[in-house]
Amino acid sequence: MIIVNDVYKRYHTHHGPGRWVLNGVNLTFPTNVNVGLVGRNGSGKSTLLRLVGGIDQPNKGTIQRLSRVSWPMGFGGGLQSSLTGRQNAKFVCRIHGHETDIADRIKYIQSFAELGDSFDEPVNTYSSGMRSRLQFALSLAFDFDVYISDEVTAAGDVAFKNKAASALKKIADHASIIMVSHGEGTLKQFCSAGIWLHNGKAHWFDDINDALKAYKGSIPK
Amino acid sequence: MTNNYSTDLASSPFNTTFRVWKALFLREAVTRITASRAAWIWLFIEPAVHIGLMMFIFTVVRVRVISGIETGIWLLIGMLAIFTYKRTATQTTNAISSNRSLFAYRQVKPVDTVLTRGYLEGYLMLLVSLLTYSTTFLLGFGMIPYDPLVLVASFAGLWLTGLGFGLIASVLTDLIPELGKIISMLNSPIYLISGVVFPIASIPDPYRSWLMINPLVHGIESARSAISPYYHPLSGLDLGYLFECAFGFVFLGLALHKRFAVTLAMK
Numbered sequence: 001m002i003i004v005n006d007v008y009k010r011y012h013t014h015h016g017p018g019r020w021v022l023n024g025v026n027l028t029f030p031t032n033v034n035v036g037l038v039g040r041n042g043s044g045k046s047t048l049l050r051l052v053g054g055i056d057q058p059n060k061g062t063i064q065r066l067s068r069v070s071w072p073m074g075f076g077g078g079l080q081s082s083l084t085g086r087q088n089a090k091f092v093c094r095i096h097g098h099e100t101d102i103a104d105r106i107k108y109i110q111s112f113a114e115l116g117d118s119f120d121e122p123v124n125t126y127s128s129g130m131r132s133r134l135q136f137a138l139s140l141a142f143d144f145d146v147y148i149s150d151e152v153t154a155a156g157d158v159a160f161k162n163k164a165a166s167a168l169k170k171i172a173d174h175a176s177i178i179m180v181s182h183g184e185g186t187l188k189q190f191c192s193a194g195i196w197l198h199n200g201k202a203h204w205f206d207d208i209n210d211a212l213k214a215y216k217g218s219i220p221k
Numbered sequence: 222m223t224n225n226y227s228t229d230l231a232s233s234p235f236n237t238t239f240r241v242w243k244a245l246f247l248r249e250a251v252t253r254i255t256a257s258r259a260a261w262i263w264l265f266i267e268p269a270v271h272i273g274l275m276m277f278i279f280t281v282v283r284v285r286v287i288s289g290i291e292t293g294i295w296l297l298i299g300m301l302a303i304f305t306y307k308r309t310a311t312q313t314t315n316a317i318s319s320n321r322s323l324f325a326y327r328q329v330k331p332v333d334t335v336l337t338r339g340y341l342e343g344y345l346m347l348l349v350s351l352l353t354y355s356t357t358f359l360l361g362f363g364m365i366p367y368d369p370l371v372l373v374a375s376f377a378g379l380w381l382t383g384l385g386f387g388l389i390a391s392v393l394t395d396l397i398p399e400l401g402k403i404i405s406m407l408n409s410p411i412y413l414i415s416g417v418v419f420p421i422a423s424i425p426d427p428y429r430s431w432l433m434i435n436p437l438v439h440g441i442e443s444a445r446s447a448i449s450p451y452y453h454p455l456s457g458l459d460l461g462y463l464f465e466c467a468f469g470f471v472f473l474g475l476a477l478h479k480r481f482a483v484t485l486a487m488k
Contacts, residue, residue, distance in 0.1 A: 054487070055486065071326050079322060082256060083251065095326055095329065097240055
């Protein structure tokens with residue numbers, strides 16, 4: 001379970017503090033419910049994911065993570081570009097305390113990412129599709145209770161998209177997923193509940209279809 | 222305020238931090254040693270060429286003996302000492318920006334990257350110093366240190382000062398990028414005012430006591446005085462002053478990292 005309690009967030013710009021991206025958000029993510037986040041560009045979807053993932057802090061309010069939460073996967077971070085794919089994988093294994101079974105995890109990551117010889121090349125030589133394949137494989141190699149996905153299924157070619165989708169399905173059996181996606185199909189496929197972010201507020205819907213309806217209703221024709 | 226569960230619930234915060242340090246150390250070591258073609262060789266060659274050139278200029282063109290020890294050894298110790306400080310300071314100053322992408326994992330904090338870089342640089346400079354110093358025996362002007370403990374303490378103090386400087390500078394350059402340029406400007410003449418290439422003792426008094434405010438002078442002179450009992454060190458030399466400054470810097474740096482922990486990890 002993750003409890004977001006009265007969270008405010010804004011970023012600093014070159015002209016002083018910016019607008020409130022999140023303006024008093026109260027949410028409770030229940031255990032074993034897959035949640036989809038919808039909202040227009042800049043409505044704070046990725047910001048909320050970063051806060052829930054613990055890599056950014058709110059200006060005001062608290063976030064309690066009462067379970068093992070993954071890092072936000074698929075937003076382009078988390079890979080050191082001068083290191084090879086294998087070295088990055090080793091680093092992530094080490095900081096998650098898997099020093100002893102590092103060989104097995106690497107083998108899993110390598111076979112899932114399907115990078116071939118590029119696995120031993122520096123990440124800065126990768127295409128964006130290859131990067132996201134590696135990131136996705138990395139996050140699958142560890143057991144979390146909640147996986148945070150920021151458009152991760154959108155990356156890669158058709159074959160990998162299918163593979164990622166079936167892997168996410170498998171995750172959904174034993175853990176929950178919080179995801180941002182602009183693909184309506186993806187959201188309907190994975191998520192039962194939905195959150196609509198609008199004007200800095202978060203609105204919870206028990207049915208993802210209602211969230212999508214509210215989101216579409218807010219778009220000016 | 223925010224509960225942070227790591228991936229395995231059984232691990233203590235200390236375990237998590239230690240794991241991050243280990244992973245970061247290996248990641249930094251790999252980059253430092255294999256980043257460019259034969260990068261590891263340049264780690265040794267850079268100071269060696271520097272020292273060799275200075276030695277040539279001083280011993281062939283100018284003086285043979287400074288304050289009772291041979292100019293070669295005098296220069297070599299001074300250069301290794303200032304390199305220990307300067308490399309640690311510059312490497313740690315840039316630690317946060319070089320590891321920014323790794324802050325995607327909430328276990329990794331900015332201060333971890335600075336501390337592990339400082340540790341790695343200290344370790345590398347120990348190897349470089351030992352190798353360079355043993356070369357002097359092959360070249361026939363080597364001297365067995367007369368007080369090895371003071372020598373070790375001086376280098377440790379200089380390293381710690383570099384780490385403290387880096388801890389402070391890494392926060393400041395991240396918060397105010399313009400300060401980064403000023404800080405690197407500050408560090409370039411340090412070579413001249415720390416008595417590496419000319420003896421501080423040769424400077425007349427009101428100015429000499431000003432120069433001795435710089436803690437590095439005390440570290441470098443102490444290291445030299447540990448080589449031979451016949452060396453006449455600077456009057457007013459105080460190794461304790463170096464350590465006072467070093468611990469002061471480290472404390473201030475850690476405090477800044479604590480204060481700005483949230484701001485630093487954000488984009």
